[in-house]
Amino acid sequence: xxxxxxxxxxxxxxxxxxxxxxxxxxxxxxxxxxxxxxxxxxxxxxxxxxxxxxxxxxxxxxxxxxxxxxxxxxxxxxxxxxxxxxxxxxxxxxxxxxxxxxxxxxxxxxxxxxxxxxxxxxxxxxxxxxxxxxxxxxxxxxxxxxxxxxxxxxxxxxxxxxxxxxxxxxxxxxxxxxxxxxxxxxxxxxxxxxxxxxxxxxxxxxxxxxxxxxxxxxxxxxxxxxxxxxxxxxxxxxxxxxxxxxxxxxxxxxxxxxxxxxxxxxxxxxxxxxxxxxxxxxxxxxxxxxxxxxxxxxxxxxxxxxxxxxxxxxxxxxxxxxxxxxxxxxxxxxxxxxxxxxxxxxxxxxxxxxxxxxxxxxxxxxxxxxxx
Numbered sequence: 316x317x318x319x320x321x322x323x324x325x326x327x328x329x330x331x332x333x334x335x336x337x338x339x340x341x342x343x344x345x346x347x348x349x350x351x352x353x354x355x356x357x358x359x360x361x362x363x364x365x366x367x368x369x370x371x372x373x374x375x376x377x378x379x380x381x382x383x384x385x386x387x388x389x390x391x392x393x394x395x396x397x398x399x400x401x402x403x404x405x406x407x408x409x410x411x412x413x414x415x416x417x418x419x420x421x422x423x424x425x426x427x428x429x430x431x432x433x434x435x436x437x438x439x440x441x442x443x444x445x446x447x448x449x450x451x452x453x454x455x456x457x458x459x460x461x462x463x464x465x466x467x468x469x470x471x472x473x474x475x476x477x478x479x480x481x482x483x484x485x486x487x488x489x490x491x492x493x494x495x496x497x498x499x500x501x502x503x504x505x506x507x508x509x510x511x512x513x514x515x516x517x518x519x520x521x522x523x524x525x526x527x528x529x530x531x532x533x534x535x536x537x538x539x540x541x542x543x544x545x546x547x548x549x550x551x552x553x554x555x556x557x558x559x560x561x562x563x564x565x566x567x568x569x570x571x572x573x574x575x576x577x578x579x580x581x582x583x584x585x586x587x588x589x590x591x592x593x594x595x596x597x598x599x600x601x602x603x604x605x606x607x608x609x610x611x612x613x614x615x616x617x618x619x620x621x622x623x624x625x626x627x628x629x630x631x632x633x634x635x636x637x638x639x640x641x642x643x644x645x646x647x648x649x650x651x652x653x654x655x656x657x658x659x660x661x662x663x664x665x666x667x668x669x670x671x672x673x674x675x676x677x678x679x680x681x682x683x684x685x686x687x
Contacts, residue, residue, distance in 0.1 A: 321488055328481035331474045333679065336672050338458075338471040342529070343669045345455035350649055350658045350665070352448045359444030373431030375403060376569050381433065382407050382424050383563065390414075392421060394569070394588045401428045411560065415594050456536070465533050472530035479522050486516050504681050511674040514667055521664050528648035531641045538638055547618060547632055551597050554620065554629065560592030561599050561623040569601070571626040576603035576619045579628045583617060584608045591623045599623055610652050614642035 348355060379391055382405045389407040392414055396403055408414035408421045425435040457464030490512050498509040569588065577585055583605035589596040596602040600620045607615040620629040634642070646652040650661030 321485070324481045324484050328478055328485055329679065331477040331481065332672075332675055335471045335474045335478070336676060338468070339475060339672055340669060341458070342455055342468070342471070343665050343672075345451045346649070346665055347662055348448065348451050349455060350651070350662050352452075352649075353651075354655075355448060356444040359447070372428055373426070374570050375573060377431050378403055378405050378424075378426045379569055381405075381426075381431075385424070385436070386422065389422070390592065391590050392593055393590060396428075396585055396587065398428070398584065402426060402434065403428050411592050411594075456532070462537065465536055469530060469533035472526050472533060475526040476523065476530070479519060479526060482515050483519055486512060490516075504678065507674055507677055507681075511671065511678060514671045514674070518664060518667055518671065522668060524647060528644045531644045532648055535638070535641045535645070538641065542635060542638055546635075550630065550632060551600075551602065551618075551620065554597045554600060558598040566591070566623050567626045572601045572603070572621045572623065575621050575626050575628050576601070576605065579619050579631050580605040580617055582608060583612075583615075600629060611643065611646055614645045615639060616642075 375394060375396075379394065382391060383389065386407050389409055390411055391405060391407045392411075393406045394403065395406070403426045404423050405426065406421045406423045413420055422437055424433060424437070426432065427434050453459055456468065458467060460467065489508075495513070498513070499505045573585060573588065576588075580603075584607070585603060585605050587604045589602040589604070591597065591599055591601065593602070597620070599622065601623050603619045603621055605617050605619065607613050615634060617634065618632045620632075621627070622629050650657045653660075
């Protein structure tokens, strides 16, 4: 490679790395707990003491009736199914108007999925483990800056990819005559450089996967919001506009609606039902949300409109191909497609990457202090 080209690649590697080093440290540190989010949630949010652990599924209709009896005058706004923790959460509000004004005013009642018994009433917040993971996720995804932060992290991912590509190009010319994994110990800085080059080339493939999937993750939120705003919401809003909400007296069995939604989405797992009258639904439909049943497809969501008067499926709204492609890449970013062993491997690589960033800063600082 010519000296001028080598110098250009070196500049690209140096400055694309320096610009994003702090952001990558933040992403790396927050990524570690996110790798083990399920384990942290289970450790700090243990199974509720009233959960029986029995097999089977109690009628969800009975749980809804229990909530309506416990909160006279309330409207049930949604039901959430959590098979991993064997519980069903029914959320109610004093009125639809109150829920539209303040969704946090809703009251949640948690039931044992097998027995249908109440195990926790009046809790509307997450446990400490889930709350911690949510805070860490917000930092990792957008630095607590909302949508602008998401675009910042997209630029970080692009710069990181440029840094990796230039580092791979520079490895052979800079490592010529040294040998793979050899560390020259004549000078401290030379030893640091050899370790930096070795760790960088070892981590290159993994880091490219994480950077590329991180870039796709940054695109996922705005694209998902756009899909909801321009395809899902208009489709829902155009259904029976102006009709009064279907109340409990005219509503079909929720269990029938759940069965209809499951038949319409084979291979998926039902996670939530939005009731008729909700600002997130229609006056006359249950909006059933399903997600992929496997680890690889768990981020694929699909809403189904089920007529609350007849339990017939009115519409199935699949994700567009580009969102499905992005969502399928998400498990690779957090290493949760291969069980605990893969998570541990991802965590070790993450720790090595932070060490690589530190050695890069050291090499830049010592080079800047050299005379000439």
